[in-house]
Amino acid sequence: MTTILTYAFKNLPTTSKWALGFSIRPLSCSSQLRAAPAVQTKTKKTLTKPNIRNIVVVDGVRTPFLLSGTSYKDLMPHDVARAALTGLLHRTSVPKEVVDYIIFGTVIQEVKTSNVAREAALGAGFSDKTPAHTVTMACISANQAMTTGKDTVTKDNGIRPSSLEQMAKLKPAFIRPYGTVTAANSSFLTDGASAVLIMAEEKALAMGYKPKAYLRDFMYVSQDPKDQLLLGPTYATPKVLEKAGLTMNDIDAFEFHEAFSGQILANFKAMDSDWFAQNYMGRKTKVGLPPLEKFNNWGGSLSLGHPFGATGCRLVMTAANRLRKEGGQYGLVAACAAGGQGHAMIVEAYPK
Numbered sequence: 001m002t003t004i005l006t007y008a009f010k011n012l013p014t015t016s017k018w019a020l021g022f023s024i025r026p027l028s029c030s031s032q033l034r035a036a037p038a039v040q041t042k043t044k045k046t047l048t049k050p051n052i053r054n055i056v057v058v059d060g061v062r063t064p065f066l067l068s069g070t071s072y073k074d075l076m077p078h079d080v081a082r083a084a085l086t087g088l089l090h091r092t093s094v095p096k097e098v099v100d101y102i103i104f105g106t107v108i109q110e111v112k113t114s115n116v117a118r119e120a121a122l123g124a125g126f127s128d129k130t131p132a133h134t135v136t137m138a139c140i141s142a143n144q145a146m147t148t149g150k151d152t153v154t155k156d157n158g159i160r161p162s163s164l165e166q167m168a169k170l171k172p173a174f175i176r177p178y179g180t181v182t183a184a185n186s187s188f189l190t191d192g193a194s195a196v197l198i199m200a201e202e203k204a205l206a207m208g209y210k211p212k213a214y215l216r217d218f219m220y221v222s223q224d225p226k227d228q229l230l231l232g233p234t235y236a237t238p239k240v241l242e243k244a245g246l247t248m249n250d251i252d253a254f255e256f257h258e259a260f261s262g263q264i265l266a267n268f269k270a271m272d273s274d275w276f277a278q279n280y281m282g283r284k285t286k287v288g289l290p291p292l293e294k295f296n297n298w299g300g301s302l303s304l305g306h307p308f309g310a311t312g313c314r315l316v317m318t319a320a321n322r323l324r325k326e327g328g329q330y331g332l333v334a335a336c337a338a339g340g341q342g343h344a345m346i347v348e349a350y351p352k
Contacts, residue, residue, distance in 0.1 A: 142312025232342015252328025
């Protein structure tokens with residue numbers, strides 16, 4: 001499957017209280033997201049702003065992330081999206097009739113389905129009066145949907161235990177025989193779907209939900225795809241931190257999309273370079289490196305898979321669950337996308 005569904009609240013009518021979001025196609029979530037004892041959140045300033053409505057993540061689900069062309073090969077994109085949507089309804093028991101809007105993200109549009117979100121919503125039993133639309137923004141389609149993973153009981157089938165010796169024997173995919181990109185250090189082609197429920201905080205509490213996290217500031221960036229194709233996290237991270245009034249030291253959990261290991265290393269090198277900051281970004285100093293002990297601790301796209309339009313939901317839910325388990329307050333989600341684009345978002349743990 002080549003379509004991904006995600007949801008967004010940024011573009012919802014101002015009267016909407018909450019929205020549903022889905023991702024279909026490669027999407028990933030860690031098994032460690034399952035119920036874990038809550039740890040007391042560290043005490044820091046909150047990002048709540050006067051007269052600004054808090055938007056919260058109530059919960060999220062996903063289907064297993066499977067190698068493309070395996071168990072989902074006979075399904076249409078909206079079939080997998082419908083499964084995630086149905087799973088979210090089952091997990092949250094949210095009444096379908098109170099949903100104001102449904103938004104999915106997709107990357108490679110399947111020609112027989114003009115609006116994946118609409119088909120999935122109708123298939124899941126939503127009223128034909130509930131509007132739905134589909135967005136696309138390459139690997140950050142889910143992120144876009146969330147801003148305009150049902151921890152699954154079935155196992156992902158793309159995770160393959162290996163050794164450094166075995167991985168070193170793999171042949172490079174490009175620039176043979178000297179290339180460095182192999183099947184072991186690249187996110188594999190993945191099928192999957194995810195769904196996330198977001199609401200205005202007051203609505204969630206009125207309905208008896210305990211939110212997982214607040215969705216705070218976010219930022220989209222674009223740069224020259226010729227030589228900065230996948231450096232979106234480098235550009236977006238300092239901007240979203242400044243927007244939120246935070247520093248790298250304030251972040252307790254980093255969740256970055258891993259397109260390739262080389263892409264992560266390139267971002268790390270750029271983020272840790274004053275020269276790059278000054279000559280490419282117009283900044284006086286570097287933003288600095290994320291501490292590895294806080295970085296993608298539960299696995300990332302390289303191991304779990306990357307359904308293009310669904311990964312954004314996985315990143316947000318992983319960050320929210322990590323904050324809850326590890327006792328942190330702020331998470332930073334970042335991702336690159338084709339065309340030289342990128343996204344970053346601050347997630348704040350919901351108080352106990």
